[in-house]
Amino acid sequence: MRLAPAGIREWGGGGLIALIIAVMCWLLISTIWVNWIITGILTVLWFAVAWFFRDPSRRPSSSFGIGAMISPADGCISAVERVDHHEFVNGPAIIVRIFLSVLNVHVNRTPCAVEVIRTDYRRGRFLDARTDESAKVNECNLIFCRRDDSVLLGVRQVSGAIARRIVCPLEPGDRLARGVRLGMIKFGSTTELVVPDFDDAVVHVSVGDRVKGAVTLLAEVPWRGSGTEV
Known part of the structure; x- marks a missing residue:
């Protein structure tokens, strides 16, 4: 999935922040199932942001007239x-x-x-x-x-x-x-x-x-x- 470069601050920065939070949780929290839940929530949130900034390839139909x-x-x-x-x-x-x-x-x-x-x-x-x-x-x-x-x-x-x-x-x-x-x-x-x-x-x-x-x-x-x- 291609992501719009104009959204790199959101999907790029958001992904980096989510990764840092996940790593800190795994280092500081000893309860494994809690870590998995937090990691799952962060992953879902990042994919939601990335989905908004999706940039699908589009090619106009050659059948369209000149006007x-x-x-x-x-x-x-x-x-x-x-x-x-x-x-x-x-x-x-x-x-x-x-x-x-x-x-x-x-x-x-x-x-x-x-x-x-x-x-x-x-x-x-x-x-x-x-x-x-x-x-x-x-x-x-x-x-x-x-x-x-x-x-x-x-x-x-x-x-x-x-x-x-x-x-x-x-x-x-x-x-x-x-x-x-x-x-x-x-x-x-x-x-x-x-x-x-x-x-x-x-x-x-x-x-x-x-x-x-x-x-x-x-x-x-x-x-x-x-x-x-x-």
């Missing part, structure tokens, strides 16, 4: 909204919001091949990610992107009541293929995909649907002009 927008996260669709204006696209937009529970993979991925324009980390609150208000006021990271046909889009990583750290190593000018890892949010959180609300844009999911990052098709925004996706 396909795949899910940037694992989880459950909590909202599909249309707004008159969004800063990601400088105009009308479609927002697909995904809630990630602590049981979901928390690594985020690119919805299509993009160039990163900029990222913008914004301080905020830490409300329960399951509430509508959290999407508006919680701490978040905005990733502004552009396709090769100049279509603007974005991915928004939003913290939750438990999630207190958003990881995003991207820099302006980075060019990423579809389904590539772009960061993660530690513990329960929300991820949003924002695309232009063109007349020919199509949404393929609805509230309550379960989705998988780099696997599930969320929407299609047909290619503008000539050329192909990189």
Whole structure:
């Protein structure tokens, strides 16, 4: 099982602490069955942390069309909204919001091949990610992107009541293929995909649907002009 490097402080440091505690118990406690119980509890706790930071290999299907927008996260669709204006696209937009529970993979991925324009980390609150208000006021990271046909889009990583750290190593000018890892949010959180609300844009999911990052098709925004996706 591959573990996300962004979580090395948690799964690496936690494993080291658990090992030290277990060794100290075996050295200081003479009752063997007590030592086995403590060791078992520490092992289960470490595996629980490691399971959260799992980072499975994903490869987007080759059957997706050039305008396909795949899910940037694992989880459950909590909202599909249309707004008159969004800063990601400088105009009308479609927002697909995904809630990630602590049981979901928390690594985020690119919805299509993009160039990163900029990222913008914004301080905020830490409300329960399951509430509508959290999407508006919680701490978040905005990733502004552009396709090769100049279509603007974005991915928004939003913290939750438990999630207190958003990881995003991207820099302006980075060019990423579809389904590539772009960061993660530690513990329960929300991820949003924002695309232009063109007349020919199509949404393929609805509230309550379960989705998988780099696997599930969320929407299609047909290619503008000539050329192909990189």
